[in-house]
Amino acid sequence: MKRQCLCLLWLALIFPCLPLQAHDALLSSFQSYGGLNGLGDVRDVAVQSSGGMWLLDSQGRIYFFDGHQRHPLNDALTLPDEKILTIAYAHQALWMAGREHVYRFQPSTNTLTAFPLPDAVAQTRTDSAPHPRQSPRLATINNTLWHIQSGQISVYQREDKAFHVWRTGPWRANNVWFTAGHRLFAVGTSLYQFSDGGIRQLTRFSTPITAITAKQDRAWVSTEKRVYLLALSGNQVQAQHVLNTRGNYHRMTVGSGGLWAANHNGLFRLSLDGVATPAWQPGDQRIVGQSITFLWADFEGGIWFSTDQATRYRAPGQRWITHQHRVFPSVFTHGFMAQSNPWALEGDSWRDLSGYRTLPSPSVVPSDKYLSATRDAQRLWWSTPSGTQGINTLTGASIVIPDRLATLPAEHLYTDAEGTIWLSVDDQVMRYWPDTKTLISYGTRWQPHHAGKVLGFYDDGRGNVWIRDQHGLTRYREGQFKSVPLAKDRLPVQDMYTDERGRLWLTSAHGLYQYDPSAPDAASLVYLSLPGERFHCVTGNRDGIWAYSNQALVHIAPRGFLRTFRLPSEAEKVACYATQAHQLTLLAGDYTYQIDTDQLAFSLRKPPNVVIGAVWQQRKRWRIGPRQQTAVTLLEQSPAYLAWGSWPPERQVTRVHYQLVPYQHAGQPMADKLAAWQQTGSDTISLANMVGGHYQLRIAIPRDGASQHLCLPASIASHYQWHGTGLLCEPGACGCHLSLETTSLVGGAHRHIERAHIWVAG
Numbered sequence: 001m002k003r004q005c006l007c008l009l010w011l012a013l014i015f016p017c018l019p020l021q022a023h024d025a026l027l028s029s030f031q032s033y034g035g036l037n038g039l040g041d042v043r044d045v046a047v048q049s050s051g052g053m054w055l056l057d058s059q060g061r062i063y064f065f066d067g068h069q070r071h072p073l074n075d076a077l078t079l080p081d082e083k084i085l086t087i088a089y090a091h092q093a094l095w096m097a098g099r100e101h102v103y104r105f106q107p108s109t110n111t112l113t114a115f116p117l118p119d120a121v122a123q124t125r126t127d128s129a130p131h132p133r134q135s136p137r138l139a140t141i142n143n144t145l146w147h148i149q150s151g152q153i154s155v156y157q158r159e160d161k162a163f164h165v166w167r168t169g170p171w172r173a174n175n176v177w178f179t180a181g182h183r184l185f186a187v188g189t190s191l192y193q194f195s196d197g198g199i200r201q202l203t204r205f206s207t208p209i210t211a212i213t214a215k216q217d218r219a220w221v222s223t224e225k226r227v228y229l230l231a232l233s234g235n236q237v238q239a240q241h242v243l244n245t246r247g248n249y250h251r252m253t254v255g256s257g258g259l260w261a262a263n264h265n266g267l268f269r270l271s272l273d274g275v276a277t278p279a280w281q282p283g284d285q286r287i288v289g290q291s292i293t294f295l296w297a298d299f300e301g302g303i304w305f306s307t308d309q310a311t312r313y314r315a316p317g318q319r320w321i322t323h324q325h326r327v328f329p330s331v332f333t334h335g336f337m338a339q340s341n342p343w344a345l346e347g348d349s350w351r352d353l354s355g356y357r358t359l360p361s362p363s364v365v366p367s368d369k370y371l372s373a374t375r376d377a378q379r380l381w382w383s384t385p386s387g388t389q390g391i392n393t394l395t396g397a398s399i400v401i402p403d404r405l406a407t408l409p410a411e412h413l414y415t416d417a418e419g420t421i422w423l424s425v426d427d428q429v430m431r432y433w434p435d436t437k438t439l440i441s442y443g444t445r446w447q448p449h450h451a452g453k454v455l456g457f458y459d460d461g462r463g464n465v466w467i468r469d470q471h472g473l474t475r476y477r478e479g480q481f482k483s484v485p486l487a488k489d490r491l492p493v494q495d496m497y498t499d500e501r502g503r504l505w506l507t508s509a510h511g512l513y514q515y516d517p518s519a520p521d522a523a524s525l526v527y528l529s530l531p532g533e534r535f536h537c538v539t540g541n542r543d544g545i546w547a548y549s550n551q552a553l554v555h556i557a558p559r560g561f562l563r564t565f566r567l568p569s570e571a572e573k574v575a576c577y578a579t580q581a582h583q584l585t586l587l588a589g590d591y592t593y594q595i596d597t598d599q600l601a602f603s604l605r606k607p608p609n610v611v612i613g614a615v616w617q618q619r620k621r622w623r624i625g626p627r628q629q630t631a632v633t634l635l636e637q638s639p640a641y642l643a644w645g646s647w648p649p650e651r652q653v654t655r656v657h658y659q660l661v662p663y664q665h666a667g668q669p670m671a672d673k674l675a676a677w678q679q680t681g682s683d684t685i686s687l688a689n690m691v692g693g694h695y696q697l698r699i700a701i702p703r704d705g706a707s708q709h710l711c712l713p714a715s716i717a718s719h720y721q722w723h724g725t726g727l728l729c730e731p732g733a734c735g736c737h738l739s740l741e742t743t744s745l746v747g748g749a750h751r752h753i754e755r756a757h758i759w760v761a762g
Contacts (some may be wrong), residue, residue, distance in 0.1 A: 042306035137173035255297025256415035335415035414457035448483035
């Protein structure tokens with residue numbers, strides 16, 4: 001009895017510290033990035049502090065993933081003949097290890113250095129020559145590099161620039177786990193801990209240990225029969241709890257969503273009550289593969305796992321999202337009140353999205369025949385092909401409406417802030433006052449332009465009612481209809497939202513725009529859609545503006561910082577509402593997502609790191625990261641490509657600003673527009689059509705200020721012409737081409753090599 005009380009007391013104390021999430025995990029949250037497509041069978045990864053990560057596959061090939069694209073390391077240097085089996089990132093370098101040597105690759109200098117194994121390892125190799133040597137493992141803890149192989153643990157000493165043996169024993173590399181506070185290893189049924197005073201046995205289990213993982217002062221141990229959670233204190237186990245009675249997991253890690261474990265049956269998330277919820281199983285059509293080859297949590301909590309055919313990533317911010325399966329409603333109410341508290345028709349009942357009230361629908365029309373709906377504080381109206389009806393939401397009684405309206409198949413119903421209902425049929429607009437039962441038809445006289453079919457209405461709460469149509473946008477104010485000048489590529493407007501500052505946010509198939517009604521200028525672009533991306537809706541709350549596309553949730557913070565959070569959906573029916581001050585509701589197909597926007601916005605608040613992924617020519621490649629300087633030699637007749645990205649992936653910057661600034665004219669006049677800021681969403685940019693002289697290329701994150709930018713001083717001989725797409729540019733009539741490759745034209749029999757220095761200022 002005393003032991004049970006102590007165990008319950010320990011659970012009460014340790015429960016708040018466990019890696020729980022606010023809501024259930026989004027099991028379909030493992031996303032695919034374009035740069036990871038076709039990459040599977042990953043065996044190890046190494047995340048570098050400056051942004052980006054390295055991936056090692058089963059064939060010993062190494063790739064750098066910059067958040068957008070992956071770049072083979074063998075394009076930058078010749079790798080050793082020895083097969084690489086493990087990698088790690090420490091001391092501003094990538095470390096690689098085979099069975100015979102450890103190698104250090106320094107991206108800043110593009111150099112590779114081989115390190116011999118310590119003498120004890122060589123002796124172990126000699127003594128066990130008839131037996132195959134165990135695979136090595138590299139680990140980085142607090143920027144200290146460890147090498148584990150054949151029962152020997154070595155540490156790299158920066159002062160000596162060499163590895164020194166730290167411990168030797170009968171352990172295997174895959175059963176050794178280091179955290180910032182504890183160094184654990186497992187042999188057979190026992191769990192041990194390294195310390196400066198030696199090796200101590202922490203605990204013993206009844207069946208062999210199959211996997212271990214740890215975080216701070218907690219450890220998780222999987223045996224053939226069970227999974228245990230251990231509370232560590234000093235050199236002892238303070239408490240032990242059976243987490244799962246199935247066990248036999250071969251890989252485990254702790255990160256976003258809690259504890260993740262994998263075996264031959266798939267990938268699972270383990271909860272405190274012992275439930276193993278499957279996230280992926282062999283043969284799953286969403287993520288191809290038959291077995292898991294890698295499972296790991298990065299330093300921010302993101303979960304990486306690889307099958308034998310695919311690699312996926314789960315962003316740490318997704319712990320603030322819950323989802324549930326629910327059939328998409330037949331119709332929603334639209335109107336000024338519906339922006340924060342819409343009602344929806346589900347089956348034969350009306351229900352508010354907050355879930356507090358339901359109201360049976362008296363209509364006998366099939367639910368798929370509803371056209372539109374709207375409501376005010378006490379009444380609700382809906383339209384079908386046979387006409388328009390209404391009920392009192394307090395009593396459930398039907399509302400008497402004029403015969404003309406009762407037979408009107410309104411395609412759009414909208415109640416503005418004053419309680420007036422706006423209606424449309426094709427390209428005609430009407431207004432209805434429920435209290436006086438007055439109906440006014442504007443026909444097509446309201447159109448300041450050839451409008452086409454009306455797509456919807458919107459009241460911004462500042463005396464304006466906006467009418468969206470196929471060919472434009474119209475504002476109604478004080479009895480006057482006025483057309484809003486928008487470029488054709490920004491039409492038609494899909495959705496609208498007005499924030500607390502009075503700014504109007506518009507979404508279209510091409511992106512997200514901002515429009516100031518007090519200024520006559522056209523809408524300014526905020527976010528340009530990626531290829532294949534289309535926006536569905538936009539809304540906002542106290543945490544900022546939220547726009548949802550078929551690929552991502554775009555967040556614009558009150559201070560203007562823009563972040564993207566990957567949440568792809570192929571659903572055609574999508575709606576989004578800010579039902580509370582710090583909550584966002586997304587409906588996409590048969591799924592409803594509830595997002596705690598204050599928590600998600602906080603998790604995305606850290607500014608992203610701009611990573612200039614690579615500059616390459618022919619077989620040479622130079623890696624560039626923040627605060628690094630790299631000299632690049634531009635070869636004649638060999639284009640130099642510059643690819644950029646951002647890191648971590650869930651905080652992707654999809655557009656950058658760039659500026660070409662001449663600081664030496666070399667006697668040639670320069671066009672003023674060369675110094676103007678341009679923007680592009682292309683992964684590669686190309687300098688083209690330049691006259692001779694010296695230039696500086698600046699790359700900055702849009703709306704993030706000038707704190708992070710890339711500078712590329714480039715010296716170009718004045719008697720050369722430059723081209724990017726085959727179009728030559730004469731001196732004095734040159735501009736900056738949008739897509740960026742730097743190419744030197746042949747201008748004579750002999751060309752001297754130019755040199756450029758590239759660095760990131762931060």
